[in-house]
Amino acid sequence: MVKCPRCGYENSSSSIYCDNCAYRLSDSKGNRINNSRRNNSWNMGIGKKIVIVLGIIIVTFLLFSVIYNNTQPTSQDSLSIVADDGSNHQSSSYPYKAVIQYDGYWYAEMGDPNYLITEAGQGREAISLDCSPWDNVVVDAQKYGSDDGELKVQLLRNGEVVAENSTTSPTGSVEVRYNF
Numbered sequence: 001m002v003k004c005p006r007c008g009y010e011n012s013s014s015s016i017y018c019d020n021c022a023y024r025l026s027d028s029k030g031n032r033i034n035n036s037r038r039n040n041s042w043n044m045g046i047g048k049k050i051v052i053v054l055g056i057i058i059v060t061f062l063l064f065s066v067i068y069n070n071t072q073p074t075s076q077d078s079l080s081i082v083a084d085d086g087s088n089h090q091s092s093s094y095p096y097k098a099v100i101q102y103d104g105y106w107y108a109e110m111g112d113p114n115y116l117i118t119e120a121g122q123g124r125e126a127i128s129l130d131c132s133p134w135d136n137v138v139v140d141a142q143k144y145g146s147d148d149g150e151l152k153v154q155l156l157r158n159g160e161v162v163a164e165n166s167t168t169s170p171t172g173s174v175e176v177r178y179n180f
Helices: 046-071
Strands: 080-082 088-090 096-101 105-112 115-122 125-129 137-143 151-157 160-167 173-178
Touching: 096 105, 096 137, 105 125, 115 125, 137 151, 151 173, 160 173
Parallel strands: none
Antiparallel strands: 080 088, 096 125, 096 151, 105 115, 105 137, 137 173, 151 160
């Protein structure tokens, strides 16, 4: 009996090919072929091959994730928008700031009229607005309480005052609009 090196089937000693898998067992003269595996070849089981393929897939996925995450703009990055007329509008990150000055307590709504944020505070405060340079910007601030002090609102674009307004009315409110 001759055991097939490929499938392990027991064949008769006169078989040239394996009866189970057709693997060649002897040459035409009846001499047995040395079917032992070569020592210098890369022999591994299917389990090792699966582990290697999965490892390559995982490393590829991790590499893709790192590259993807490092090439995406952050929420702080600039916008670049091309208008219908072909002009290219560029902006810096958060180019607008609202500066509110009042000795007492105040409340304000500010930003793009379609997306206003609300803030409340006391004294002087500068608030960064998430607006593009070409957006319409509004700041509406109001005093809390009845104080004769001055409520002053400034709108800064890239550090320069572009609009301001103030009031000394005891129940006063101040509105500043820009790019309307």
